[in-house]
Amino acid sequence: MAEQINGDSLLEMFIFETLQNTEQLEKIILETEKNGGFSDSTINEIFRIMHTLKGSSAMMSYSYISSLAHKAEDLFYYIRENPTVSYNCSRISDLILLCMDYINREIDKIKENNEVNFESPEEVIKEIENVLIEIIANRDNIPTNNIDEPSYNSFKVIFYFEEGCEMENIRSFSIIRDIQEYTKDVTYIPDNVIDNDDTALIIRQNGFAVSFRSDKSYSDLHSLFSRIPFIRDIDLTLIDIEKCTISDSPVKELQEVNSINKITKQQDNQVKTETHQSTSQSIISINVSKLDKLMNLMGEVVIAESMVVENPDLKGLQLQSFQREALQLHKIIVEMQDMVMSMRLVPLTTTFQKTHRIVRDMSKKLDKEVKLEFIGEETEVDKKIIEHLSDPLLHLVRNCIDHGLESEKERIEANKPPIGTITLEAFNAGSYVYILVKDDGKGINKTKVLEKAKKNNLLIKPESEMTDREICNLIFLPGFSTNEQVSEFSGRGVGMDVVMQSITSVGGSVSVDSIEGKGTTITMKIPLTVAIIDGMNIEVGRKHFTIPITAIKESFKPNKDNIICDTDGNEMIMVRGECYAIMKLYKQWDIETRISDLTDGILIMVEQEEKKRCIFADSLLGQQQVVVKSMPDYIRKTKIVEGISGCTLLGDGSISLILDAGWLINSEIKYKKEG
Template sequence: MANSGDSVLEMYLYETNTLLEQLDNIMLAAEQADTLSQDDVNEIFRIMHTLKGSAAMMEYEPLMTIAHRIEDLFYLIRENTMDIVPEQDRPKLFDLLFRSIDYFRDEIGKIEKGEPLSTNIDRFVETINMFIDKIKNDGQVAGSSGEAPSADQAAAQGCRTATVENAPAGYPFALRVFLDEGCGMENLRAFMIVSDVRDSGTQFLYQPEDLESNTARSPEIAENGFTMYFAAENERKAAIPLISDLGFVKTYQEIDAAPAPEAQRDEKQEPAPEATGQTEPQKAAPAAGAEATSGKGSGHQIKQSLISVNLSKLDQLMAVVGEIVITETMVTASPDLRGIEDAKLDNFYKSARQLRKLTDELQDISMSLRMVPVSGTFQKMRRIVRDMGQKLGRKAQLSIIGEDTEIDKTIVDAISDPIMHIVRNSMDHGIEPDEQMRIDAGKNPVGEITLSAQNTGSEVIIKIEDDGMGVDCDAVLRKALRQGLASPDVEYNQREIMNFLMMPGFSTNQEVTEFSGRGVGMDVVKKNVETVGGVVTMTSEKGKGSCTTLKIPLTTAIMDGMEVRVGESIFTIPIQNIRQSFKVTEKDIIHDAMQGEIINKMEEFYPVVRLYNVYGIEPQSTSINDGILVWVESSESSCCLFVDELLGKQQVVIKPLPSYLNNFKIKDAGIAGCTILGDGNISLILDVTNLMDFISGSAGY
C-alpha cells in the first residue's frame, strides 16, 4: 500500500502541475486581450473543479477550499458571461487568478518537499468572497447565489432508487456512485471512496474489482459509475454520508434486490434517468483489457496513447542500454578474435553488423524517451516577464523561437533556473526603466526579450536576447578593479570584461532589490550550466541590448568523444570542446619567460598543456614533434593539449566516478567520469572547463 500511496501522490502532483501550467497560459493570453472568452471561462471552471476534487481526494483541505471558492467565482461568471465583471475590475480578477496559481504552486512545492501545508487561508478566502460579492452587486445578479451546487445538493437531487436482479449472494443492497464529469483519475478516486467506507468498519463488495490497479477503468467509471454491494440496508445508509461528503462525487443511486411497493410506485411516477441505458450493475466486471474487444472499449483504448513514466525508470533503462552498448563493443572487439582469418569470420562479422545496427536503434529510442521539448520551461518565462513588468513598471514582451526543440529531461530541469535568472536580468538590468528613454533612443516603447532554442545536432544553443540598454563595460571594469578582480596594469577587451559578470559575488547593482544586488547571479548560472556539460557566453552592445548564449549537450548519458592516448593511459575528450587537432614542430612553439609553451593559431596565442605533466603520467615521448596537439575550448578559454596519439572518434557511455573519489577533488582536476572501452579498459573523460581552471590554478602551467 505504501507504493500505491506514492503512485497516487505522484499522479496527483503531475496532474496538478499540468493544470496549473494550462491555467497560467490561459491567464497570460487573457490579460493581453483584457478579457476572458467564454471558452476560457469554461476551461478555468473545469480546471478549478478538478483541482478541488483532487485536493479533496488527497485530503488537502486548504487547497480544496481555495479551489472551491474560485470555482464558485467562475460558476457565477460562466452563468452570466464576462459582462458581469466590470472592465475596471478585470485586472483585479486577473491578479486574483495569478495569486491563486502562485498559492497552489507554493503549496505543491511544500507537498513535494514533505512539508506541512499552510492553514492560514482565511484572508485569501475573504478576498475571493469580497470579489464575488462585488461583481454580484455591481452586475446586479438577481436570484444567484454565485455558488456551484455542492456535492451534497447534487447527491440529494440525483438520488434515485432502482432495482437489481442478480446481486452477489448475501449482498442485496447496492449503491451506484457517479463522479463529477472531467474530474480525472476516476479509477483512483473510486478506490479512495472504497477505502474510506472500508475504514469505517463496513464489510462490502464492489465492482469493478480492479479499481486501484487498472487505469483503463477510468473511462468506464466516468460514464457508468461504479457499484458497491452491502449485506444490510443500514450499512448502505451509513456509507452514504461518507460518500456524499467528497467533493468529486456527483450523485449516487440506491439499488435494491427486492423492490418495495412504495419504491415501485415512486418509480412509476418519476423514472430514474440515471438507470436508463446503464450497464446492469449486478453483472461481474469484465477482466482487465476486455474493453478492447468491444467497439466502445476500442474507442477508450485510443485515448490511452500517452502515458507518464517515472524518470528513475528511464534512468534504469538508459543504464541497461549503456551496458548493452559496452558489451556489444567488447564482443566485437574481443582479443580472442585476433589471429583468425577474416574469411572464417564472415558470418560473425555479418551478425556483428546487424547487432550494431540494432544496438544503435535501441540507443536512439531509449535516448528519445528522455527527450522533452523546452516549451514548458520557455512558457514559464512569460509569467516572469509579466510579474516583473508590473512590479518594476516596465512594459516588455517575450518572443519565443524554437520551443519544440528537445533536450534530455534532466538537462531541461537543470537549465530552468539559469534561464529564469537571465530573463530576470534582462528585465531588471536590460530593459529601460521608462518608456520615454526607449522613445528617445528610437526604440519601440515596449521592450522585447527573445528566447530561442536551436538544435545543431550535437548540442542545443539557447539564446536570451533583449533590446535594452546593454552592458556598460566601463562600469563593469571599474567595479572589477574595486573588488580586486581586475588588474589596473592590464588592458582588457570586451569579452574579458563581460566575463567579470560571471565571477562569484559580482553585481553592478548599487542597492539590493527584490530581484538583484545580492551578489548571487551569473556565477551561479555559469556553474549550473557547466554542471550538465554546457558553456555560457555573454555579448552586449551599449544602447542596443545584450545576448546570453547557452550551449547545452543533448544528453548527459551518452556523448561523442575523441579517444587520445597519453603514455599507457587513454582519455576521452568531448567532441563539442574540440576545435581542431594538428601536428607541430619545435620551431612552432614559443617559450615565455616562465618556461611555458605557447603557440600562435589564427592570430591568437594559446598555451600548450602537456597532459602527462598535469596527471603525472610516464609519456611515450616528450618531443613535440612526435605527438599531436588538440585545440580545446570552454566558454571563452582555450588551450592546446599535447597528447601522444589520436585513437579516433567514438560514442561513449558516461559512467559516473565512485562517490568516495570526491574526497580527492578529482572532478576539480578535470575528470568528469569514465567509460569502458571495447577491450575492457577504462578511459577517463575530461571535463575541459574544470581542467582549464585546474591548470590556471596550478604552478607551472
C-alpha cells in the same frame, strides 16, 4: 498526510495532473490579461480547473489545497452565474496566480515528503472572500421572485474515458463526488470502484454507468459532464420525462443499467485475459524513472558491445564473418540508442512559457512595458537538461527586464519603441542546442564593467588585451554586479555565475554579445543529451582519459621547430601563425609517465567559444562512443574531481575519466609558476 488510497501510482497521477492544471491556469490568466478581461469561456475553464483541483485534492486528503480551490471555485461560480456583476479583473488575476503559487509550493513539499510543513492558505482565502463580498455588494439589483419547490427528472449517463488515461476506477470515483453536489439519489455501476482495481478494466471496456435525479436541464447536465477531464464520450439519457418532486422515492434500478451490470460481470474474467487489439493508442505516459533505467541499460549495451568487439583475444585473428556481424550489431545498437534518446527529448515550449509569468510580474512592479517573443520553442532537448535550464533562463529574463530594458520615458528619448522586447530563440546545430536570450535595451556598459572588475581584482588578463566579448563575459564571475542598490530583483552579486555553473554542469557554455544603446544577446550552447557521447580516448602514463569529440578541433604530432617558450619558460606551440598555450596533463595531476618531451607525444587542440588550448598526452587510443557515468559522491566532494565531468568504461574493462572541455580551456595551468 494524504491517505494512501491506491499507492504511489495514484499520488504520482495526482501530482502530474495538478501541475498540468496549474500550468494551464497560469496560461489562461496571462492570456486573459492580454485580452483585457475574462470571457465566458475562460470563466468556465477556470471554474472547471478549480473544481477539478478541489475534488482531486479532497480525494487525496490534502485539505488545505482543497479548501483554497473550493473558495476560488465559489468566486468564479458567482461570476459565472451573475454575468452582469462588475469586478476588478487585474485583482482577481493576481489572486488566482497567488492560489497557483501556493498550490505549486505545496506540491513541491508533497514530492519531497515534507507534508508536515504545509502552510495554511488562510490569508489568500480571506482575500478571495473579501473580493467576493465586494462583487456581491456591487451587483445589479435584480428583483427576486418566489421560487417553487424544485422538480426533478431521472437520468442515466455512461461516461467513456479517453484511451490511455489509466486508473479509470479512481477517476470514476472522483466523478461521483462531483455529481453528488448537484444531483440526488446517485447509483453507479461498477459500485466498488475504490476497493477493486479490476473495475478499471471493466470501465475501460464498457464505460461507467450512473443513474441519478436532478433539477437541472438535459443541456445543462450535458455541458457540465463535457467539462470533466479525460472524458472521450458521454451517453446521457432522460429516463423519466414526467417530473417528480424531491420527496418522491428514488429510482432504485434502471433496466439499461442492470443490463450493463450483467455484461460487465460476464466479461470480467475475459477482460483480464484478452488482448484488446481494437483499442490502439498513439500516445502513452511513461514514468521518467523508467526512461532513465532504459537509458542506463542502453549504455550497458554500448559498453558490452565495445568489450566484445575490442576483446584482446581477437587481436590478429582473421574473422571476416564476425566483423560483418559485429558491424550489423553496431548499426542496430546505434538505431536503438537514437530511439531511446528521442524518447527523452521534450520541447522547450513549457520552459519558455514559464517566462511569461516573470515578465508579467516584473513589468508591473518596475513599470516597464515588455513584449515577449518566442522563436523555435518547438526545439527538443533531453529532459535532464531541461531541469537544469529552467532556473537560468528565468534569471536571464529577469536580468533583461531589470538591467537591460529602459523605462518608457528613456526609450522614447532614445528614439526607441516605448515597449521593450525580449526574444527567446532556440535552434539545433549538430549535437548541440543553442538558446538565445535577446533584448533591445541599453546594452552593457563595458567601461562600468571594467571598473567594477578592477575594483574587485577580477581581471584575468591586461585590460588592453581584452576583446569586447571578454569584457562582457566578466559579468559571469562570482560576486559580480554593477547595481549599486540591492533591490528585490538584483544587486546582491549572485546570479549570473550560478547561470554559468548550471549550464557548464551539463557540458554547455554561455557567452554574451552586447552593443551599447542597442541591446544584449546571451547565447547558451547546450548538448542534446549528456548520457552517451562520442569521445576521443587518450593515454597519459598508465591513466586513460576521454575528451568529447565536439570539443576537439584537431590533433597532431608537434614539430620541434614550432615549439617556443614564453617569458616564464612555459612551452607553447605555433600552429599556422597562431600561438597556443599547452596544458601537460601529467604535470597538472602529477601522473608518472616516460613521455615528457612534446615531440614524443601528441597534442590535441580543444576549442570552446573561440578559445583554444592544446592538451599534451602520450598517445591517442582512438575514438569511441562512451556512456557518461557520474562520479561517486565521496569523490565528487574532493578537489581531485576538478576538471572531470564523469567517467566511463572502455572496451577492455578499464576506467577512463571524461575531461571537462570548458575546464581544459579556461582553467589556470597550475605548474605555470614553476618556470
